[in-house]
Amino acid sequence: MSRLLLVAFDPTDALGGAGFAGALGLPFDVLLLTGQAAPGIGAEKVLATGWTELPPSDAIASAVAGLAGGYSHLASVSAMRSKDALARLAGHLDAPMVTDVIAAEGPSQFKRPIVAGSLIETVAVDGNPIVLTFRPSGFSKPAPGAEVAADNLNLPGTSAVTRVSVSSRGGARPDLTQAKVIISGGRPLKDADTFERVIGGFADAVGGAAGATRAAVDSGIAPNELQVGQTGKIVAPDLYIAAGVSGSTQHMAGIKDSKIIVAINTDPDAPIFEIADLGLVADLYQALPELQEKLKK
Amino acid sequence: MKILVAVKRVIDPYAKVGPLADGSGIDTTNVKFDVNPFDEIAIEEAVRQKEKDPSIEIVAVTIGGSECTEQLQKALAMGADRAILVETDQAYDPSSLSKELEAVVRSESPDVILMGKQATDGDNNQVGQMLAARLGWPQATFACNVQFSGGKATVSRETDTGEETLELPLPAVITTDLRLNEPRYIGIAGIVKARSKPIDRRAPVTPGGTRVRSVKVESVPARAAGKKVASVEELMNELSSRGVGA
Numbered sequence: 001m002s003r004l005l006l007v008a009f010d011p012t013d014a015l016g017g018a019g020f021a022g023a024l025g026l027p028f029d030v031l032l033l034t035g036q037a038a039p040g041i042g043a044e045k046v047l048a049t050g051w052t053e054l055p056p057s058d059a060i061a062s063a064v065a066g067l068a069g070g071y072s073h074l075a076s077v078s079a080m081r082s083k084d085a086l087a088r089l090a091g092h093l094d095a096p097m098v099t100d101v102i103a104a105e106g107p108s109q110f111k112r113p114i115v116a117g118s119l120i121e122t123v124a125v126d127g128n129p130i131v132l133t134f135r136p137s138g139f140s141k142p143a144p145g146a147e148v149a150a151d152n153l154n155l156p157g158t159s160a161v162t163r164v165s166v167s168s169r170g171g172a173r174p175d176l177t178q179a180k181v182i183i184s185g186g187r188p189l190k191d192a193d194t195f196e197r198v199i200g201g202f203a204d205a206v207g208g209a210a211g212a213t214r215a216a217v218d219s220g221i222a223p224n225e226l227q228v229g230q231t232g233k234i235v236a237p238d239l240y241i242a243a244g245v246s247g248s249t250q251h252m253a254g255i256k257d258s259k260i261i262v263a264i265n266t267d268p269d270a271p272i273f274e275i276a277d278l279g280l281v282a283d284l285y286q287a288l289p290e291l292q293e294k295l296k297k
Numbered sequence: 298m299k300i301l302v303a304v305k306r307v308i309d310p311y312a313k314v315g316p317l318a319d320g321s322g323i324d325t326t327n328v329k330f331d332v333n334p335f336d337e338i339a340i341e342e343a344v345r346q347k348e349k350d351p352s353i354e355i356v357a358v359t360i361g362g363s364e365c366t367e368q369l370q371k372a373l374a375m376g377a378d379r380a381i382l383v384e385t386d387q388a389y390d391p392s393s394l395s396k397e398l399e400a401v402v403r404s405e406s407p408d409v410i411l412m413g414k415q416a417t418d419g420d421n422n423q424v425g426q427m428l429a430a431r432l433g434w435p436q437a438t439f440a441c442n443v444q445f446s447g448g449k450a451t452v453s454r455e456t457d458t459g460e461e462t463l464e465l466p467l468p469a470v471i472t473t474d475l476r477l478n479e480p481r482y483i484g485i486a487g488i489v490k491a492r493s494k495p496i497d498r499r500a501p502v503t504p505g506g507t508r509v510r511s512v513k514v515e516s517v518p519a520r521a522a523g524k525k526v527a528s529v530e531e532l533m534n535e536l537s538s539r540g541v542g543a
């Protein structure tokens with residue numbers, strides 16, 4: 001039987017699932033790994049593990065493997081947490097897997113970016129079940145209906161791994177993958193204080209999220225969860241402002257789906273200008289405060 | 298303690314590549330190949346651990362054609378003790394790779410498997426986790442700090458929202474992220490020394506093959522050419538005309 005299990009790490013994670021299931025042309029159920037109720041997105045069944053927090057990925061993979069029986073497809077929104085757990089799930093099930101699906105041509109043919117997003121590969125998958133992670137920006141997002149309470153399965157969450165500590169720096173700013181406006185900074189932001197003041201301050205003024213390049217993260221200017229690109233977050237805001245970002249292939253891999261890209265860079269030949277919709281050759285320390293003032297809500 | 302490091306030969310991550318004219322794959326004419334940067338970080342990590350504990354043995358393994366000896370030579374030059382080439386012309390997908398790697402693990406019985414979190418060509422991010430599941434070993438993906446002591450690994454890993462630290466009983470699979478370390482520069486001495494280190498060539502023991510078949514490779518549709526503006530004011534006008542901040 002062809003049926004999709006949408007594995008949602010939390011209730012908001014489920015939101016992007018309806019469009020994805022539609023593109024596959026499959027009926028679907030939602031499994032909430034955390035949370036008790038899912039947004040109304042047309043799932044036939046809404047199930048919940050009963051977990052109050054996410055256990056390590058080995059526990060997630062075994063729990064989901066136990067439910068996989070009735071499904072031809074198991075899928076989650078692409079993120080570090082889903083790649084960690086679903087690839088392990090695919091290993092358990094001996095299932096083929098496709099990561100970062102951006103388009104579906106029916107239930108077994110998918111498009112995905114490869115080589116730092118510089119090429120798109122279409123793959124045909126032969127297997128049952130198929131494990132997938134997908135980028136919601138590639139799929140329609142119907143407005144959710146009334147919340148649906150989940151059937152609690154009380155699944156075990158035992159792991160061989162002990163979580164010793166968690167440091168989550170996430171503050172009041174919107175999540176990069178959800179934000180409508182993103183302001184990103186690169187190496188010229190100098191240090192963590194300057195980044196927070198200039199980029200963080202801009203983000204707060206316009207109600208957006210802050211992002212960073214790998215160079216900025218590697219040199220301690222920005223925390224790792226703000227990295228945008230091939231190996232960081234893939235973003236799709238209405239407006240992406242890149243300030244002091246050279247525009248490496250790896251960084252562009254993460255921003256191509258933005259509606260409008262603005263680049264501010266002192267170097268007129270910086271590659272970022274090749275993909276920016278609007279480019280301003282200027283010192284970010286002068287241009288950003290002025291732009292912030294004008295964009296401020 | 299024995300550390301097995303899995304290494305992949307990939308297109309130079311800084312090269313610009315396009316599709317073949319018939320869309321059947323990636324055009325690799327005049328493109329250099331190198332060790333997947335994430336795997337290079339994995340080798341570096343193994344070597345740093347060995348510098349702290351000289352009793353560690355480091356075995357590098359790759360699955361592929363004989364040209365992959367280049368990448369194994371690099372691993373040996375960085376400090377791996379020996380290498381295994383599972384020599385094959387077969388196509389593999391992450392799932393079949395994890396099966397062949399599982400066979401290597403069964404024959405080598407390492408305490409730790411270190412490998413990149415993803416390869417920069419396929420960007421799949423699957424093999425380490427699939428291998429861990431097959432072996433029934435715990436995993437720590439996206440590692441940014443690794444310590445071993447008393448039969449356990451303590452691994453800090455990058456997450457979507459920050460970082461977390463896990464304690465894993467060994468044996469375990471650890472996949473590396475960019476900030477774990479900066480791989481060393483290889484000197485002539487290392488390259489010379491690598492020549493005398495053994496590379497064991499063996500035939501695959503699993504059928505290989507791929508259930509994720511490439512149908513077409515194409516370029517990304519280009520974004521429409523952008524426009525340069527001369528001032529923040531002009532930028533605001535352009536944004537307003539596109540419905541932003543109006």
Ligand SMILES: Cc1cc2nc3c(=O)[nH]c(=O)nc-3n(C[C@H](O)[C@H](O)[C@H](O)COP(=O)(O)OP(=O)(O)OC[C@H]3O[C@@H](n4cnc5c(N)ncnc54)[C@H](O)[C@@H]3O)c2cc1C
Pocket residue numbers: 185186187188212213214215216227228229230231232233243244245246247248249250251264265266267270282283284285310334335417
């Ligand atoms: C395997 C691998 C994975 C990678 N993954 C990622 C990834 O996910 N994300 C990512 O971002 N990178 C990634 N990279 C790194 C990438 O190749 C680049 O090194 C990085 O993106 C460069 O960051 P940057 O633009 O901040 O720095 P730089 O390249 O140093 O650019 C700084 C820019 O700022 C401009 N500038 C300087 N001063 C000012 C000023 N006052 N005002 C305005 N402009 C100024 C300069 O002209 C320059 O263009 C990866 C690399 C590898 C090998």
